Amino acid sequence: MRTAAPVVAPYAAVTELDRALGDPRDADNPYGFAAMARRDAAESFPRELADRVGPWLRTAFVPAGQGGDLVSLDHTLMLVRAAARRDAAVMPATMFSITAAVCVLAAGSAEQRERVVRLLREGGSVGFALSEAEHGGDLLANSCAAAPDAGQDGGYLLDGEKWLVGLGERCRALLVVARTGRRGPGAFSALLLEGSEVDKARSGLRQRPAGMRGIDFAGFRFDGLPVRSDALVGLPGRGLEIAMKAMQVVRTMSTGCSLACADTGLRLAWDFARERRVGGRRASELPYPRRELATAAALVLAADVAALTAARGVHALPAAQCLWSSVAKKTATDFADEVFARCADVLGTQGVLREGPYAAFDTARRDNAVVRYIDTSPVANIRLVAAQLARLAGAAGEPSGGSGGEEALGPVFDLGAELPEADWDRLQLSDRGGDPVLSRLPAVAAAVRHAVTEGAAAPVADAARIVARTRQLECAVNGLLHDVAWRLRAGQEAGGGPPELGDLAERLCLLHTAASCVHLWWACRDRSLLGLPPGDPGWLSPVLTAVLDRAGGRVAPLPDPEARQLMDVVTPLYEENRMFSCTAPHLA
DSSP: OOOOOOOOOTTHHHHHHHHHTOOTTOTTOTTSHHHHHHHHHHTOOOHHHHHHHHHHHTTTTSBGGGTOOBSOHHHHHHHHHHHHTSOTTHHHHHHTTHHHHHHHHHHSOHHHHHHHHHHHHTTOOEEEEOOOTTTTTOGGGOOOEEEEOTTSTTOEEEEEEEEEEETTTTOSEEEEEEEOSSSSGGGEEEEEEETHHHHHHEEEEEEOOSSSTTSOEEEEEEEEEEEOGGGEESSTTOHHHHHHHHHHHHHHHHHHHHHHHHHHHHHHHHHHHHHOEETTEEGGGSHHHHHHHHHHHHHHHHHHHHHHHHHHHHHHOGGGHHHHHHHHHHHHHHHHHHHHHHHHHHHGGGGGOSSSTTHHHHHHHHHHHHHHHHSSOHHHHHHHHHTTHHHHHHTTTOSSOSTTOSTTHHHHHOTTSOOOOOOGGGOOSSOOSOOHHHHTHHHHHHHHHHHHHHSSSSOHHHHHHHHHHHHHHHHHHHHHHHHHHHHHHHHHHHTSSOOOOHHHHHHHHHHHHHHHHHHHHHHTTTSOSTTOOTTOOTTHHHHHHHHHHHHTTOOOOOOHHHHHHHHHHHHHHHHTTBOSSSSOOBOO
16 A cells, blocks of 8 residues: 655645534534534524635635635635535535626626625625526526616616525625627626615525525516616626626536535545445455445546646636536536445445434535536536537647647646636637647657656556556547547538537547546646655556546446555545545645
C-alpha cells in the first residue's frame, strides 16, 4: 500500500472549515451525518448549519473587486464540498442566490450590484425566476411577460407565473426573466424585484422535491405588478443571454454538491465494509465489495478532475465554459448516480434504513438526485454540448484550440498556479474553433507515455496500461470527431432537419473528462496528487479505464488488478479522513 505524502494543501481553508464543523460521524454533532438524516425526516431547513457555514459561502462566488470573497472558483467548489458532504441542502440554503447574483454582477448597474452584494452579506437571498410549469425546458415558449407601463415613465407591468424558485418563500429579492418581445431568444429581459415587489408576488404554492426536503421551492404569480424602470438588469432583450451565461457558473458549482453527496455515500459504504465481517474477514477485503468501492472511487476522482478544471477554467478560459461547464455537470451527475448504485449494493439493507449509522446514505442519495435537475436538466445540458460539436469537428486537426489557444491550459491544470480574477462578462454562449483540451491531447499524451516508460514514474505493468489507455483515448477522440462530421454531412445530404447528436455529445463528455485527467497528471507531475509522491501515476490508469469503458458503452466494475491498484491509492485517504479528491485536503 502506498503511503500518503504530506503536502502543503492549496485548499487549507477547506480543512479549516471542515474541522470547525467537527466529526460528521458523531451522532450528537449538529453538523454531522445523523443530523442530516434527522433534518431530512422532518423536512426542516438546515438553519444551524447554514448559519455556521454561511460566512464561508454566501459571497464566495463574488469577485473581490465587486465586494466579495472569491479566491478562485475551484477554491469555492472545495468549500462547498466540505460543507455539503454533511448535508447537501446547505448549498442551496447559502448559495441559491448564485444564478441571480451572477446575472446582476455581470450585467447590472453599479447600484444593483452593490445592493445584491450587501443583501448576501446580511444573510439574505436572491431568487431566480426563469422556469414556468406550463413550459418546462422550452424556455422560448415562456409566457410570463413584462409590458410597458403607460402609467410610469419606462416602467413595466408584470403578468404571469413562475415556479420552482429556490428559497422562494424567504428570498428578499427576485430576478425575473420575462418576455418583453414577440419571439426568439431576444424576446426576454431580466428584471430585479426587491422588497415589497417580491412579497406581493408570492403565490403561496410550494413544490416539494424528494430530496433536499428542507429547502423551499416556491411559486410566484404576477397580476399586473408594477415594476420600476431601474429594475431592468442589462439591456432589454438580453435577459435570456445573461441567464444562460450565468448558468455556466452555476453548472460548474453544482458539481460540488454532486461530489459532496458522492463522497458521503462512498465514505459510509466504506465504513460499513470495514466494520462488517464475513468469514472472519472484513467485507472490504472481499473481491466484490473491493471492486465496487474501487470503481466508485474511480468515478469520484474522474468527476473531481472535470469539476476542478472547469472551475479553474472560468478564470483562465471563460469562453470555453460553454462546453466545459456542461461536461463537468454531465460527468458529475452521471458518475455520482453510479457511485450511489454501487455503494448501495455494498451496504445492502443498511442503505435503505431511516435510522442507524448509515441512515444518511439514502438522504444523500435523494439529495444527489435533485442536483441532477436543479439548474440545467440532463436533456437541456446535453443539447448544450451537442451545439458545440460542429465547431469541434470542423477544427479537428488544427494545431490549436479555441478560447484563446493553449497557453491558458497550464494554469487550468496546474493546481498550484495563480489564476486571473474571474470576469463574468467574458463568458460566451459559444466558442470558436476547437477545444484546447482535445487539440493538445496528442502532444500531452505522448509526453505522459514517455514519462511513465522512460522514467521511474510507474511500475512496468502500470506504465503499459497508461500507454494503452492514452492511445485508446486518442483514437476514441478522433473517432468521435469523425462520427460527428459524417453525421452532419449525412444530415445535409438528406435535406432534413439537424441530425440528432445527443449520443455523440454524451460520448464527448466522457472523452473530455478522460483527456482532462491526462492533462492534470502531466501539469501536476511535480506536485502531490491524492496524497501520493509527486509524479506517482498510480491513480491514472484505473480512472482512465473506468471513464473509457463508459465512453465505449461498457458500464462495468474495474478489472481486479486496477481495482487493487486504486484501493492502494484511496485507502490512505479514507483512513486519514481526507477528501476523495486529487487535492486530498484533510477533513475532520
